[in-house]
Amino acid sequence: MSPAHVLEPTYERLKQSLLNGVWAQETRLEAQRLAEDFGVSMTPVRDCLNRLVGEGLVEFRPGEGYRVPRMTEKGLRDMLELSGVLIVEAIQSGTPQPTPKPKKPRLSGYAERVSAVLLELAGWSHNAAFSAAIARVNEHLHLLRTVETGLLPDGYTEIENIAELAFSHSTELSSAVFDFHQVRRIRTAELIELLETR
Known part of the structure; x- marks a missing residue:
């Protein structure tokens, strides 16, 4: 070693x-x-x-x-499904954390912001395995997220809406997280094509 x-x-x-x-x-x-x-x-x-x-x-x-592994349509759909299921479960089974009021992100970009928001929501479960799994999924989806706003220009608005719903502990949070992932699952073929032509 x-x-x-x-x-x-x-x-x-x-x-x-x-x-x-x-x-x-x-x-x-x-x-x-x-x-x-x-x-x-x-x-x-x-x-x-x-x-x-x-x-x-x-x-x-x-x-x-x-x-370097190739991201396939099935692999992407599976990752998005896993992320959505884990985050929704964390929200529904966990205790909302005192989430700071969302402000203009200081992170370097959209991919980092998505990762930060989803990881924070995973923390609501107080389950280290959930947080570790989401961190791993975020890593696998990072490169895709750096290009996905080329296909999904409302991505920033979607993730900031999720952050606002988390701050207000809204009952609509689970639905917004599900929709965020579902939009991407529906468009996996286009996202993979975008990734391959970047």
């Missing part, structure tokens, strides 16, 4: 590169080349790639090595 002072920065850099779509889907991730690019030995790069395989952000194919 690599020392933490090398492993963690390498892991974070690899993960952020994947989340931000630095490499196209199905790109082969060569440990030697990554090690050279990152200025580290191959051992921490391999350790990080294996960790990312465990998180589902990298695939390992015997005889081929590591690759």
Whole structure:
């Protein structure tokens, strides 16, 4: 195992590169080349790639090595369904948290705002597994969310509406979260096409 002072920065850099779509889907991730690019030995790069395989952000194919996974229509529908079910369950079974009044997001973009709002709602369940699952789903959907407003220009309005409903503890919150996910599930083919042509 690599020392933490090398492993963690390498892991974070690899993960952020994947989340931000630095490499196209199905790109082969060569440990030697990554090690050279990152200025580290191959051992921490391999350790990080294996960790990312465990998180589902990298695939390992015997005889081929590591690759950036391809998001499929079914995979996207499944992720959206999981996210919607978990968030609605967290809202319905949990205790609303004292949610600060929504203000203009200081986050770097739409994808980060969606992740933050959904993760906050997952926290209502007081169930660490819910929060961990939503965090993982958010990671898998991050790249898609960076481009989805090209197809769904009301995305910002939708997520800010959800944040407002959470602040007011509205009974319409579950329905708004369901609708947010359903709109995207209906348009998975278009979203996948948008992702592939970015």
